[in-house]
Amino acid sequence: MESRKNIFKKVNFAPYIMILPIMVLLAIFAFYPLALSIIKSTYRWSGTFDNDTGINTFIGFKNYVELFSDKIFLESWLNTLFFVFTGVAVNLVFPFLCALLIFSIKNEKTSYRWRVAFVAPMVVPSMVVFLLWQFIYDVDVGVINNVLKLLNLSKVDLLGRPESVKWAIRFMGFPWVGGTFLLVYIAGLSSIDNSLREAARIDGASPLRTILAIDIPLSKPQFKMVLTLSVIGEIQDFVKIQTVTEGGPGYSSYVPGLYMYKMAFDSNEYGKACAIGVTMLIVMLLVSFAINKLFKTESAD
Amino acid sequence: MLNKIKKILACVLVVASVVSMAVKAIDNTKAKQIVLSFWGTNLPYQFALEGVAEQYNELQDEYEVVIDKQDAGNYRTWMGARLAGGNASDLLATTIVYANTDASNGYLYDLSKHLNEPNPYSESGRAWKDDFAGTYLTQVAYANDTSKFYCVPTSTVSVRIAINTDILTENGIEIPTKDWTFSDFRRISEKLEAKGYTALEIANAKYINYMVSWMIDIMMSQLKYDDITSYDVNENGQVETEEIVRAFTMEENPLNLSNDTDLKEVMEFLKIWSKYWGMGFNSRDDTSENFLRQTVPMMFCGSWSVSGVELTLNNENPEADKTNPYKAFNYISLPFPRLEKENYIDAESSYTFTNLKSGLPLQELGEPSGCFCIPKATAESDKIDGVIDFLQFFTSAKMAGYMAKAAFEIPVIKDVEVNEKMYDYLAPENSESIRMRFNLLNLSDGVAEEYHFKQVQMYLIDEISLKAFCKNIQNKYLEVTELLKEDNGWEW
Numbered sequence A: 001m002e003s004r005k006n007i008f009k010k011v012n013f014a015p016y017i018m019i020l021p022i023m024v025l026l027a028i029f030a031f032y033p034l035a036l037s038i039i040k041s042t043y044r045w046s047g048t049f050d051n052d053t054g055i056n057t058f059i060g061f062k063n064y065v066e067l068f069s070d071k072i073f074l075e076s077w078l079n080t081l082f083f084v085f086t087g088v089a090v091n092l093v094f095p096f097l098c099a100l101l102i103f104s105i106k107n108e109k110t111s112y113r114w115r116v117a118f119v120a121p122m123v124v125p126s127m128v129v130f131l132l133w134q135f136i137y138d139v140d141v142g143v144i145n146n147v148l149k150l151l152n153l154s155k156v157d158l159l160g161r162p163e164s165v166k167w168a169i170r171f172m173g174f175p176w177v178g179g180t181f182l183l184v185y186i187a188g189l190s191s192i193d194n195s196l197r198e199a200a201r202i203d204g205a206s207p208l209r210t211i212l213a214i215d216i217p218l219s220k221p222q223f224k225m226v227l228t229l230s231v232i233g234e235i236q237d238f239v240k241i242q243t244v245t246e247g248g249p250g251y252s253s254y255v256p257g258l259y260m261y262k263m264a265f266d267s268n269e270y271g272k273a274c275a276i277g278v279t280m281l282i283v284m285l286l287v288s289f290a291i292n293k294l295f296k297t298e299s300a301d
Numbered sequence B: 001m002l003n004k005i006k007k008i009l010a011c012v013l014v015v016a017s018v019v020s021m022a023v024k025a026i027d028n029t030k031a032k033q034i035v036l037s038f039w040g041t042n043l044p045y046q047f048a049l050e051g052v053a054e055q056y057n058e059l060q061d062e063y064e065v066v067i068d069k070q071d072a073g074n075y076r077t078w079m080g081a082r083l084a085g086g087n088a089s090d091l092l093a094t095t096i097v098y099a100n101t102d103a104s105n106g107y108l109y110d111l112s113k114h115l116n117e118p119n120p121y122s123e124s125g126r127a128w129k130d131d132f133a134g135t136y137l138t139q140v141a142y143a144n145d146t147s148k149f150y151c152v153p154t155s156t157v158s159v160r161i162a163i164n165t166d167i168l169t170e171n172g173i174e175i176p177t178k179d180w181t182f183s184d185f186r187r188i189s190e191k192l193e194a195k196g197y198t199a200l201e202i203a204n205a206k207y208i209n210y211m212v213s214w215m216i217d218i219m220m221s222q223l224k225y226d227d228i229t230s231y232d233v234n235e236n237g238q239v240e241t242e243e244i245v246r247a248f249t250m251e252e253n254p255l256n257l258s259n260d261t262d263l264k265e266v267m268e269f270l271k272i273w274s275k276y277w278g279m280g281f282n283s284r285d286d287t288s289e290n291f292l293r294q295t296v297p298m299m300f301c302g303s304w305s306v307s308g309v310e311l312t313l314n315n316e317n318p319e320a321d322k323t324n325p326y327k328a329f330n331y332i333s334l335p336f337p338r339l340e341k342e343n344y345i346d347a348e349s350s351y352t353f354t355n356l357k358s359g360l361p362l363q364e365l366g367e368p369s370g371c372f373c374i375p376k377a378t379a380e381s382d383k384i385d386g387v388i389d390f391l392q393f394f395t396s397a398k399m400a401g402y403m404a405k406a407a408f409e410i411p412v413i414k415d416v417e418v419n420e421k422m423y424d425y426l427a428p429e430n431s432e433s434i435r436m437r438f439n440l441l442n443l444s445d446g447v448a449e450e451y452h453f454k455q456v457q458m459y460l461i462d463e464i465s466l467k468a469f470c471k472n473i474q475n476k477y478l479e480v481t482e483l484l485k486e487d488n489g490w491e492w
Helices: A002-010 A014-040 A062-068 A071-103 A108-123 A126-137 A143-150 A162-171 A179-191 A194-202 A207-218 A220-236 A239-244 A256-265 A270-294 B002-028 B043-059 B075-085 B096-104 B165-170 B182-194 B211-223 B225-231 B241-249 B261-274 B288-292 B303-314 B384-394 B397-407 B420-425 B446-460 B466-488
Strands: A043-045 A056-058 B032-039 B063-070 B091-094 B159-164 B298-302 B331-334 B342-346 B349-352 B362-364 B371-373 B431-433
Touching: A014 A043, A014 A270, A043 A062, A043 A270, A062 A071, A062 A270, A071 A108, A071 A162, A071 A179, A071 A220, A071 A256, A108 A179, A126 A143, A126 A239, A162 A239, A179 A220, A194 A207, A207 A220, A220 A256, A220 A270, A239 A256, A256 A270, A256 B075, A256 B446, B032 B043, B032 B384, B043 B063, B043 B303, B043 B384, B043 B397, B063 B075, B063 B384, B075 B091, B075 B096, B091 B096, B091 B384, B096 B371, B159 B165, B159 B303, B165 B182, B165 B331, B182 B342, B211 B225, B211 B261, B211 B298, B211 B362, B211 B446, B225 B241, B241 B466, B261 B349, B261 B446, B261 B466, B288 B298, B288 B303, B298 B303, B303 B420, B331 B420, B446 B466
Parallel strands: B032 B063, B032 B091, B362 B431
Antiparallel strands: A043 A056, B091 B371, B159 B298, B159 B331, B342 B349
C-alpha cells in the first residue's frame, strides 16, 4: 500500500490529465469515425444505426472489388492525377516566386503590406471565388467570351467541353498564390542565415545563382511540406468541382471525393462511400510516405 | 472585499436561475413551435410559404409554424445528417427519391393512416387522399410498399417552351399554337436563325437541371406507347418502381434498351436537334437570363422558373440600361411540339420515326413536386398532431389556391384555381400524364440517375457512340433493377 502511494507520488500525472480532454475529443471525432469507416467499407450499409431498418450487411471486400472494376471510379482517379500534378506544380512555383519577391523587399513596412495584400484574399469564402470564375467562363455573359467577341473570334465553352474543362478548373484561383503556402515560404526564407547570402554575394554570385544555390536548397523542408499538403489537398478537394461542373461534362472532371459524396448522400450507399474514402486515405498515406522517403530534410539541413 | 464579491455573485446567480425558471414556465404556456424547412432561392415561394404559416398561426393558438429556409446546395446533406441524428425539423421539404431513401432507413413517418381520413380543412368530406387530383398522390407512394406514404405533394411541375412573341411579331413570324409540331418549331427556328438569333436555349449542365431528360421521356412515351401500357400491370396509369423492375427483369421479352430502336431514334433525333440549342447547353445552369434580356427568343422552361421571370418582368426598366437591363415583353409558353412520323429538320434533311403512331394524346409530364415529409422523431413527440394538422391545412383547396396565386404553383388538389400566368402550364386538352420515366428517375438511386444524365451529356458531345450509350444505359438499368428486386424480394 505504501509503495503504491510512493509510485503515485513519483509519477507526475498533470501532463496526462491535461492531454486527456484532447485525446478524448480526438478519439470521438477522429479515431472512431476512421475506424468505423474502415469497418463499414466491408458492409453494404445504408447509413442507419437502427438495426430494424435500412441495410447493414457484411459483404467482405465486395465494395472494393466493385470499385476497382467501376469505370467511373477509375476515370475519377485519372482526373485526380491531372489535378495533383498541375496543383503541385503551381503550388511549388508561384507562391515561392512571390515569396522571393516579397522577401527581397528591403523596406519592412512595404514588405509587410505586400504580405498582407496576398494573405487578405484568404478571408474571401472560396465559394465566392468559384462562382466568380464560373461567371468568367460563362458562354454568354463571361469576360473571356466577351473579349473574344470584341476581337471578332468565336465563343468558347470552356466548362462544357471535356478537352478544356480540367484546365479551366485548374486555372481557377490564378495566379495561384495561396496565402498559407506564401507564408510558409516566407518563413522558410527568413530562417535561412543571411550570412550565407552575404558570403555568396562577396564570392560574386548573381542573384539568380544565390536563389538556385542557397534559397531553393535551404527551403527544402518548406517545399516538402507544400508538396505533401498540395497532394493531400488535391486528392481531397471536390468542392469547387461540385460547385462549378458537378464533375461534368460527362465524367470529364469527376474526382473520387465527389464520387464518395454522391455515393453517400445521393444513393445512400454509405458502405461503398466508406470504401472510396478508405482508398483515398491509403493513397494519401502512401504518397505522404513516399514524399518523406524521397525528400529527407536532414540532408538539406 | 473578496467575500462581498462572492456574495454578490451568488445573489446574481440565484436571481438569474429564478428568472430563467419563470421564463421557462411562461414559455411552456406558449404555442409549441413547428419548424418547416425547405430549400430554394425562389422568393415568391418563400413569401407564400410564410403566408401559409401566418394564416395557420392566426387560426389556432396551440402551435406556431416557423418557416426555415436552407441553402439549396447543401440541403440534402443537411437533411440526411439531421434525420440520422434525430433532430431534423418537424416538416421537411423532400423529393420522391429522397423520401424513398429516408423511408427505407426508417427515418420517416407513414402518413397513410391520416390520408384515409377526411381532411378537416376540406369541405369535400372525402378522404384526404381523394382530395389529390389524378395520380399525384399515388406517384409518391413508397417504392417498396405502395400502401405507404412517407410524403405528400403540394404542387406539380410541367415543362414548356417559352416564346417571346414580341420578337416573333417584329420579325414577321406567325405565333404558333398549342398543337404545333416539331416541324413547325424548326421552321420558326430557321427564320429566327436567319435573323441572327440563337432560336432556343436549354440548360443541361447539372443533373438537377437535367432538361434533356424531360424531352427523352416525352418522346419515348409517344414512341413506346403500347409497350408502356403493357408494363402498367395494375393499370393505374403509372408504371411504378416495381413495374419498372418487372419490365427489365421478367423472363419473357424483357425491356432491353441496348438494342431498342425507339431509344436509338430518340437519341439520334436529340443529337441532331442539339446543334440548334445554342452553345454551352452542357455548361449552362439557367436559360432565363438570355430570355429576359431578349437575346434568345425561346427557352426550354420549367413551371418553377415562371415566378422568377414574372418577378423580373414586373420590375422592368423601360430604358433597359445597365442598372436594370430587363424590359417588359410578351411571351407565351407552349407544350413540347408534337412529333410526327416525318419531322422537318432543315431544307435538306428530315427525320423519320419508325414506330410513331399518329393520333396519340400528347404526353405531358406532371411529376408531383413540393413534397413534404415528417421525421419519425417528430412523430414520437407531442407535436405530431399539430404537424399533421398543419399539413392538412397546407394541402387544403384554400391554401393550394393561395400558393397557386402567390407563388405560381400548379396545384395537385382538386378544384383549385391557378394563377392566370400558369394557364399555359396546365395539361392541354387531348393530353395524358407520362406513365413511365426512362432516365432511371425515382428508382431510389441518385448516382444511377446522374449516370444517365452524364451518359446523355457525353453522347450529345460525341464522347461516346450511340451503341455504347444504349449498352451502358441498359447495363445500369439491369444493375439497379436487379438490386431493387433482391432488396425487396420481388418475384413474378
